[in-house]
Amino acid sequence: MSTAAMGEDRIPEVKSKLIPIYVMGKRYDVPDSLTIMKAMEYAGYKFIRGCGCRGGICGACGTVYRLQGDYHIRVGLACQTVVQPGMYLTQIPFYPANRAVFDYETTPAVPESVFKAYPELFRCVACNACTKVCPMDVPVMDYIAAIKRGDFEKATELSFDCIQCGLCATRCMGEMAQYHIAQMVRRLYGGKIAPRAGHLAEMVSNIKAGKYQPGIDELKKTDVATLKKLYMSKEAREIEPNMSEDDWTPANRAYL
Amino acid sequence: MPYPEALKELIKKVEATRAVRVQRKKAGEELPFMSLEERAATLHFHPDIKDEGRREILVGPSKGYKIAHEYVDLLEAKPRVDPDKVDLTKADYETDVLVIGGGGAGTAAALLAQETGAKVIIATKLRHGDANTMMAEGGIQAASKPHKDSPYYHYLDVMGGGHFVNVPDLVEALVNEAPDVILWLERLGMNFSKYPDGRLKTMHGGGTSRKRMHFAADITGAEIMRTIRDEARNRSADIKVLEFSPAVELVLDDRGRCAGALLYNLETAEYFLVKAKAVVMATGGSGRLHVQQFMTTNHYGATFDGAVLAYRAGVPVCFLHTIQYHPTGVVFPEQAEGILITEKFRGIGANLVNIDGEQFVNEREPRDVEAAAIIKECVAKGKGVPTPTGRFGVWLDSPMIDVLLGEGTVEREFPGKFILYKRFGIDISKEPMLIYPTLHYQNGGLEYQPNGATRVPGLFVAGEVGGGVHGENRLMGNSLLDILVFGRLAGASAGRFAKEVDGPRKLSLDHVRKYVKELEAAGVGLDRIAPMLLPDYTLPDVKSRQLTAHYAGTLRS
Numbered sequence: 133m134s135t136a137a138m139g140e141d142r143i144p145e146v147k148s149k150l151i152p153i154y155v156m157g158k159r160y161d162v163p164d165s166l167t168i169m170k171a172m173e174y175a176g177y178k179f180i181r182g183c184g185c186r187g188g189i190c191g192a193c194g195t196v197y198r199l200q201g202d203y204h205i206r207v208g209l210a211c212q213t214v215v216q217p218g219m220y221l222t223q224i225p226f227y228p229a230n231r232a233v234f235d236y237e238t239t240p241a242v243p244e245s246v247f248k249a250y251p252e253l254f255r256c257v258a259c260n261a262c263t264k265v266c267p268m269d270v271p272v273m274d275y276i277a278a279i280k281r282g283d284f285e286k287a288t289e290l291s292f293d294c295i296q297c298g299l300c301a302t303r304c305m306g307e308m309a310q311y312h313i314a315q316m317v318r319r320l321y322g323g324k325i326a327p328r329a330g331h332l333a334e335m336v337s338n339i340k341a342g343k344y345q346p347g348i349d350e351l352k353k354t355d356v357a358t359l360k361k362l363y364m365s366k367e368a369r370e371i372e373p374n375m376s377e378d379d380w381t382p383a384n385r386a387y388l
Numbered sequence: 389m390p391y392p393e394a395l396k397e398l399i400k401k402v403e404a405t406r407a408v409r410v411q412r413k414k415a416g417e418e419l420p421f422m423s424l425e426e427r428a429a430t431l432h433f434h435p436d437i438k439d440e441g442r443r444e445i446l447v448g449p450s451k452g453y454k455i456a457h458e459y460v461d462l463l464e465a466k467p468r469v470d471p472d473k474v475d476l477t478k479a480d481y482e483t484d485v486l487v488i489g490g491g492g493a494g495t496a497a498a499l500l501a502q503e504t505g506a507k508v509i510i511a512t513k514l515r516h517g518d519a520n521t522m523m524a525e526g527g528i529q530a531a532s533k534p535h536k537d538s539p540y541y542h543y544l545d546v547m548g549g550g551h552f553v554n555v556p557d558l559v560e561a562l563v564n565e566a567p568d569v570i571l572w573l574e575r576l577g578m579n580f581s582k583y584p585d586g587r588l589k590t591m592h593g594g595g596t597s598r599k600r601m602h603f604a605a606d607i608t609g610a611e612i613m614r615t616i617r618d619e620a621r622n623r624s625a626d627i628k629v630l631e632f633s634p635a636v637e638l639v640l641d642d643r644g645r646c647a648g649a650l651l652y653n654l655e656t657a658e659y660f661l662v663k664a665k666a667v668v669m670a671t672g673g674s675g676r677l678h679v680q681q682f683m684t685t686n687h688y689g690a691t692f693d694g695a696v697l698a699y700r701a702g703v704p705v706c707f708l709h710t711i712q713y714h715p716t717g718v719v720f721p722e723q724a725e726g727i728l729i730t731e732k733f734r735g736i737g738a739n740l741v742n743i744d745g746e747q748f749v750n751e752r753e754p755r756d757v758e759a760a761a762i763i764k765e766c767v768a769k770g771k772g773v774p775t776p777t778g779r780f781g782v783w784l785d786s787p788m789i790d791v792l793l794g795e796g797t798v799e800r801e802f803p804g805k806f807i808l809y810k811r812f813g814i815d816i817s818k819e820p821m822l823i824y825p826t827l828h829y830q831n832g833g834l835e836y837q838p839n840g841a842t843r844v845p846g847l848f849v850a851g852e853v854g855g856g857v858h859g860e861n862r863l864m865g866n867s868l869l870d871i872l873v874f875g876r877l878a879g880a881s882a883g884r885f886a887k888e889v890d891g892p893r894k895l896s897l898d899h900v901r902k903y904v905k906e907l908e909a910a911g912v913g914l915d916r917i918a919p920m921l922l923p924d925y926t927l928p929d930v931k932s933r934q935l936t937a938h939y940a941g942t943l944r945s
Contacts, residue, residue, distance in 0.1 A: 165389075167723050176930040178944050180632065180654050180922070184518045185687045187727050188808055189610050192515065212811065214389075214723055233622050236577065269807065288579060292605065293803055296614065315618050319577030322615075327586030329574065332532045335567040339539065347540035348564070351547075352556045360424060363548040371597045372536065373416050374737060374752070375792075378587065378599075380536060387540035 151217040168195055168210040168221060182225035188212045191297035194267060197221035207267045207299055227298040229309030234316065241324035243282030250313045253280055255306030262300035262310055268293045272300045272310050279313060284321040287314060347387040389721050390813035395822070398773055401745035402783050402820050409739050409747060410791045419750040427757045433764040434756055435825075436710050441680050447906040447913075449704040449843075458677040459708055462696050462920060464913030466904060468636045468940060469659060471897035474650060476639065479663035479895075483509040483628075484886040486648055486662050487879070488635045488694060489670035491519025492609070492868065493851025495616045496875030497668040497840075497882065498627050504883030508627045509662060510620070511651050513634035513671075513689045513921060517617045520672055520687050520852065521871060524609030525730035525804065527601035528872075529865035530566035532588060537598040539563035546866065549595040549754040550859020553707075558857035558874075561838040562866070565873040570602055573872075578615040580604050591735045593864035594715075595754035601865045606730055606802045609868055633660070634693060634921050638667065638701045638847065639895050646701065646847035647892030654921070657945050663895065665886035666846050668878050669694045670871075673830040673852040676923040679711055682827040683726030693919035694853040698834050700903045703842045707832025707855040712862055715740075715758040717826025719781035721812045726826045729805065731755075731864040733784055733821075736801065737792050741783045741820075742771035748782075756861040759825035766824070773822060783820040790817050829867060831858050840878025846885060850878035917941040 150161040153171060160175035169183060184192030193210035200218035210223055232249035239245050247253060253276065262272035275290035291314035301309040338344065351359065362368040370382045382388075391399065412418075422430065435441065444454050445463055485501040487494045490512030498508045510516065531537040542563040547554055570588070574580065581589040581603050590599040604611035620627050635649040639661070648663040671694030675686025684690075699705060716729040734740070734751035740758075741747050742765050749761040762782055766772030772780030789798050798817035799806045809816045832855030840848035851871040858866060907913045917940060924942035931937075937944050 165722060170723075170925075173925045174927065176926065176934075178922070178924075178926055179688070180514075183688050184514060185520075185523045187523050187685065187687075189607065189804065190518055190522045190687070192518065212724075212808065231621065233624060236619060236622055292579070293607070293807075295610070315614060318579055319615060319618060321577070322579035323575055323577030326579065326582065327584070329532070329570075329580075329582065329586050329588045331534060331587060332567060332571050332574065335532050335534050336571050338534060339564055339567060344538045344540055344564075347538070348543055348560055351540065351543050352560060356552045359544075359547060359552055363544055363552075364424060369541065369544055369597050371421075372592070372599055374418065374592055375414065375416060376599075378533075378583070378590070382536055382598075388534060388536070388538050 151215065153215050154220045156222050157220070162215055164215060164217070166215055168208065168213050168215055169193060171215045172210070182210065182223040186211045189295055191295035192225060193223060194225070194297035194299045195221055195223045196299070205265065207265050209267050209297070224299060224302060227302050229298060229301050229312060231309065231312040232316070236319065239320065241284065241320040245320065246279060246313065246317055249316060250308065252306055252308040253313065255308065256280070257305050259305055261303040261305070265299045265303045267297065267299060268295055270294050275314055276310055279317055284317050284325055288318045288321040291318065344387065391819060392776055395773070398743060399819055401743070402741055402785055405741065405745040406785065406788050406791065409785070410788050413737055413792060419747055421750050422753060422757060430757055430760045430764060433767065434760040435680050435682070435713060438680070442709070446910040448699050448903070449702055453705065453708070455708040456679045456711065458679045459674070459692065461916060462692050462918040463699055464907060465696070465916035465918035466907065466914060467900050468652070468917055468919070469650065471900045474659065474661070474897060476661065476895040476897065478661065479648065480660040481509055481662040483507050483662065483664050485666050485668065485882045486511065486664035487668045487670060488649060489519070489672060490516040490629065490631070491670065491672050491851070491871065492521030492613055492616065493672070493871035493875035494668065494670035495620050496872050497670055497850050497879030498620055499616060499623070500876045500879035501668070501883035502623055502626045504880060504887060506883040506886050509664070510627060510629045511633050511635055511649065511662065512629065512631055513654070513693070515631050516629045517613050518687060518689055519613065520690060521609045521868065522613045523685065523687060523728065524868050525606045525728060526593065526732040526735070527591070527603035527608050527865045528570065528612070528868040529593065529596070529600050529863070530570045530602060530869065531563065531598065531600050532567045532570055532602065533590065533600070537600055539566070541597050542566065542600065545596050546863060547859070549863040550861050552859070554859030555856035557838050561877065562857050562869060562873050565877070566869055569869060569872045569876070573612060573615065576615050576619055578604065578611055591732065592752055593731055593735050594752045594758055595863045601735060603732065606732060606804050612868060634919070635697060636919060637897065637900060638697050639897060640701060640844070640899055641892040642894040642896055645845045645892065647895055663892055665889060665891055666848065666882035668840065668848045668850055668882050669698050669834065669853055670850045670875060671853050675827045679827055682713065683717060684827040685714055685717055685726055685728035686827070688923065691920040691923060693921060695833055696918045698842065698844070698847065698849070701844050701847065701899050703844055703847065704835045705833060705855065706835050707860060708830070710831045710860040711827065712755055712829035712831050713759040713825040714828035715755055715762055715825050716784055716823040718821070719779055719824040720775045720822040722777055724808065724812065727808070728826070728828070729784060729821055729823055733786055733789070733802065736789055738789050739785045741785055743773045744771065754861055754863060762825055775822065779824065781822040781824040784823050785820045786816045787818055787820060829862055831855065831860060831862055838877060839881040840874060841881060846889070848878040848882045850874040
């Protein structure tokens with residue numbers, strides 16, 4: 133075999149059959165195995181907008197499409213969705229959205245902070261169009277409802293997979309940008325409501341007090357041969373077992 | 389698409405050995421880690437070893453250094469803009485600190501620079517947050533648990549993973565600053581995966597001696613990026629973001645200080661001059677160069693731009709002779725080719741197995757060793773699993789995670805990958821994933837100090853565009869850490885620098901003219917231009933019909 137695995141985005145040689153898709157109404161015949169993104173590149177498009185991580189997480193390539201003879205609006209990320217015959221599509225790489233500026237340090241993690249920043253929350257008519265249009269299967273309407281109830285924990289959990297592509301905002305009858313509201317809520321929850329990690333603050337103050345510096349200084353002065361020995365030594369560098377519990381402690385505590 | 393019958397048959401061999409492998413795992417009987425000698429032998433199968441893959445650079449501050457052709461091609465290339473065409477007397481923007489790059493490093497730098505009182509501009513090629521940061525899944529390392537870990541052990545692990553050649557001062561900064569970075573993120577409202585009492589969940593990554601990988605489900609990088617980007621947006625009075633505006637040249641002043649950059653508006657094809665008292669280069673990596681034709685996990689914009697610009701301005705490059713291939717990229721289905729499968733699958737317990745269902749390597753070796761072991765298994769031993777498109781891979785046995793840790797674990801811990809595969813009709817809690825190494829990370833890059841400073845006064849470096857901290861091989865979870873540690877340090881340094889020095893004097897692009905003369909003298913690169921800005925995926929067939937299109941490098945205008 134060749135170790136020179138072909139560059140992912142050099143479009144593979146066409147072995148698959150060609151099918152028609154309609155990019156903003158114009159027909160192109162493309163290999164049926166490609167994603168929408170690669171199919172558009174195959175057709176000759178060069179992306180500036182509408183293309184980002186190419187891995188389904190950045191939210192740049194939200195795409196809306198219909199199939200022939202079917203009234204449903206369908207959605208997908210162009211980088212993740214495989215083309216289908218007769219797909220009528222357009223990317224929606226950007227959609228204007230209202231984002232409230234708030235001073236994170238001084239904003240209390242209470243429902244009223246969010247209600248004040250985003251009064252449009254209460255324009256939700258529970259039509260659920262946002263949830264239906266979400267390419268990540270996030271229950272958008274449900275997290276909006278949780279925010280309205282003041283349940284930040286639930287809203288954080290429900291909105292966690294949001295990639296902020298903005299498709300929900302395109303469909304909202306209440307004209308809100310749900311994803312910005314969720315972002316504010318997640319930050320207030322994560323930083324001000326969820327329990328803090330005590331061990332983390334302790335470690336930071338240990339480091340600031342210089343507790344581990346003598347050990348680091350030793351390592352910095354050590355020659356490579358000795359460093360290799362330390363690295364491979366089961367005493368000097370004991371390896372925590374993979375299936376251990378969090379409270380595992382090493383036998384050698386010299387540098388803790 | 390679901391696995392075809394032939395692959396389903398082969399999956400039965402993985403299933404046949406699963407129970408025994410799970411038992412061994414539960415009993416703590418791991419396949420032994422390799423000795424340093426065994427590692428060295430395995431690394432013969434690493435793509436870095438191929439001598440025909442690289443050549444010496446003939447110009448610039450690292451003249452004579454042998455690195456991948458794809459890097460040299462861009463370092464030995466003419467500028468996009470003729471310096472004589474640029475009017476340097478009128479700046480379109482003036483600011484204290486210019487940050488080039490809107491990923492994790494750039495955004496962290498902007499926040500810390502702003503906190504010194506600086507006005508900041510972030511210039512970014514695509515959208516703010518369009519970066520490899522967003523795609524990092526597995527986690528971020530930090531010795532955060534005093535009862536079992538300390539920066540001392542983190543330091544040892546980083547050095548061992550990097551083959552003991554890392555720059556010690558950089559490693560020291562990395563491991564000492566790490567817990568503070570996690571605390572900073574926690575305070576900014578990032579949602580780490582935690583136990584109910586607030587303790588952070590941590591796990592192993594390849595080459596770690598302690599479980600110090602912190603994570604936010606399997607979208608750690610995205611959660612970091614959206615949190616710090618949101619904070620930058622809250623500070624929009626002081627942090628201005630110019631999107632779709634990549635830098636194409638650094639601008640110096642007549643004392644040789646970095647004094648800003650020339651930006652290109654990708655949509656209107658106009659050039660704009662930004663004058664700044666200090667500049668942070670944070671453009672990230674280079675997977676989209678497809679070194680040795682490898683598929684890549686990287687973002688569309690990872691094209692080496694910042695390294696090209698700073699190299700022309702006089703900053704040497706180091707550690708670029710090694711490139712990281714992530715052991716586990718998707719090799720089937722082909723629509724998802726190259727997509728990263730986080731190391732967390734292995735950290736949590738999934739084995740790598742060959743066509744016969746045999747585990748052939750401990751799944752937690754450092755990345756270069758693990759990747760080389762997979763290539764060896766396929767190329768030398770012929771134990772790879774053939775894909776329908778004629779390629780090879782090995783199995784990553786994700787279903788054993790549910791067996792080990794309870795049904796539902798895969799779906800809960802890896803929601804992103806679970807959905808991705810589900811769309812193709814594959815349930816990764818029941819069927820294993822077929823993977824092969826994929827181009828992932830630029831280990832080396834621009835030379836810089838722990839505070840981000842470079843040989844060019846006023847120019848600071850942060851993140852993947854720099855080199856040294858990871859030596860010849862980065863460990864999992866140290867890149868999210870790198871961008872935030874050094875992004876913060878470089879941003880603070882740049883902010884202070886901007887305050888302490890007087891503003892730029894007469895602006896100049898003489899360094900670019902000088903560089904072109906060097907190219908001419910060496911007789912190289914005169915037919916190429918750089919920075920690349922965007923990769924070129926237009927088919928030759930299409931190009932042959934674009935009779936009046938004008939290409940400047942890979943860009944069509």
